[in-house]
Amino acid sequence: MTVRIPISLWDASAKEQDYHSPLDGDATVDVAIVGGGFTGLSSALHCAEKGMSAQVVEAAQIGFGGSGRNCGLVNAALWLPPQEVREELGRVYGPRFIKKFGSGPEYVFSLIEKHQIQCEVTRTGTIHAAHAASGFRDLKGRHEEWVRLGEPVDLLNRQEVSDMIGTDAFHGGLLDHRAGTINPMGYCRGLARAALAAGARISTGVRATKLRKDGNLWKLETSKGTLNAKAVVLGTNAYTDDLWPDLKRVFTTIHYFQLATKPLGSEADHILPGKQGLWDTGQIMFNIRRDAFNRLLVGSMGKVVGGVNGGLSHRWARKQIARIFPSLGPMEFEEAWHGQIAMTPDHLPRIYELDKNLFTPIGYNGRGITTGTMFGQTIADLLTGMDRADLPLPMTELKTVPSAPIMSRLYQTAFTANQILKSI
Incomplete structure (x- = not known):
């Protein structure tokens, strides 16, 4: 019997059971969905x-x-401040997108509650921490806009953020009460x-393996049979391959470990102590969180170089923990992993209708x-008559x-150099 190696800590620790089932020959369905992650499973559920x-x-x-490789921070909206989102999307879609995705965590938490999903959920917010004085100035501008929009986001001074995190390494922060943390693999399962x-x-x-039209149906050929479908959803995001021409070329792939x-x-x-997750304002982002079993997780952009017990990333992680939490002493690590992120030029996601009744949310x-959860709901709405004018952002x-x-290669070089620099 082959022993499967976990792809992440979440894969090993999730309480929700994994699910395995083959495709039993050819079939005809209303909607065929490629990808068993947040997008694909949310689409399947809502459809x-x-x-x-x-x-x-x-x-x-x-x-x-x-x-299954996600950090597990259930954040509202995007990395971009709301002012920039509004500027990018305009007066109609900008406010609509900000409002819709500001409520994203609440919708995720509602599904967790409705279906009693075991995923170590916390609802105490997340902290966007200022890595430097310049980062705190940026957070002030974000805070002013969130307050203007009536959202529950607090600006924390240096002492307040120190009390909340347990370190004086940061210059202040934003506490977003809408957000929280989960075991992402538990949520996915x-x-x-x-x-x-x-x-x-x-x-x-x-x-x-192949996707083609056959009259009013789509034929999705797979390694185990063919699906005939009225509609197809490609829910592969950063793991998109060559199934549809050029789709994997609409974003830049970066890694996060x-x-x-x-x-x-x-x-x-x-x-x-409040179990908030933390991400910082650094150009090469850094995150910290503590899971339900008192494991400390640290991460940043790039790939794992080396392994869980030694190598560059191991040295980097020990150095960061020693810098931020010097009282802890040398750390032993249990898991190390990385995943892929699909970054778009304007840092906004997309919904494409690649052909009639062929949709992909991506980026x-x-x-x-x-994003994956809410776009899954949106896809189901589109397939049941939703007016495209009501989308949270325009189709392009x-x-x-x-x-x-x-x-992608240049970013990876820079991220590895950052690990080297911060391991010295």
Whole structure:
């Protein structure tokens, strides 16, 4: 019997059961969905709840891509400040998108509650921490706009953020009360369970190999059979391959890595005592959180270089923890992993209708939990008659980013250099 190696800490620690099932030959469905992550499973759940027959095909396992490798911060809106979102999307779509995605965490939490998903959920907010005085000035501008919009976001001075995090390493922060944390793989598997209960079908270990039109139907050829479908959803985001021409060229792929310590016991109780997740304002972003078992997780942009017990990323993680929480002493680590993020030039996601009844939400820019979940709901609405004018952002034509492969390599070089620099 082959022993499967966990892809992340979340894969190993999630209480929700994994789900494995092959595709049992050819089938005809209302909607065929490629990808068993947040987007695909949310699409399947919402489509099934609206009475459609939905079939998910996943090449590996549930949550194998970014969904199971995520940091687990359930943040509202985007990395961009709301002012920039409004400027990019205009007076109609800008305010609508900000409002819709500001409520993203609440919708995720409502699904967790409704379906009793076991995913170590906390609802105490997240902290956007200022890595320097310049970062705090940026946070002030964000805070002013969130207050103007009536959102529950607090500006924290240096002492207040120090008390909340357990370190004086940061210059202040924003506490977003809308947000929280989860075990992302637990949430993903919970969505799968809910989708199955609603009547959707999910097949794992099934790779989609070809997609073509046949009259009014789509034919999705896979490694285990062919699906005939009225509509198709590609829910692959940063793990998009060559199934549809040029789709994987509409974003730049970057990597994000995490290391998790072994459970620390009571010695870590002073660190983020409210269990908020933290991300900083640095150009190369850094995050900290503590899970339900008192493991400390730290991460940043780039790949794991080396392994959990040694190598560059291991040295980097030990150095960062020693810098921020010097009282802890040397750390032993339990898991190390990285995943992929699809970054768009304007840092906004997209919904493309690639052909009639062929949709893909894509380009989540590191906000997969809320974006994937809400776009899954949107796809179900579109397939049941939603007016495109009511979308949270306009549909646009597919536009490739010619520099994406080069930029991806340049980013990775810079991220590795950052690990080297901060490991000295």
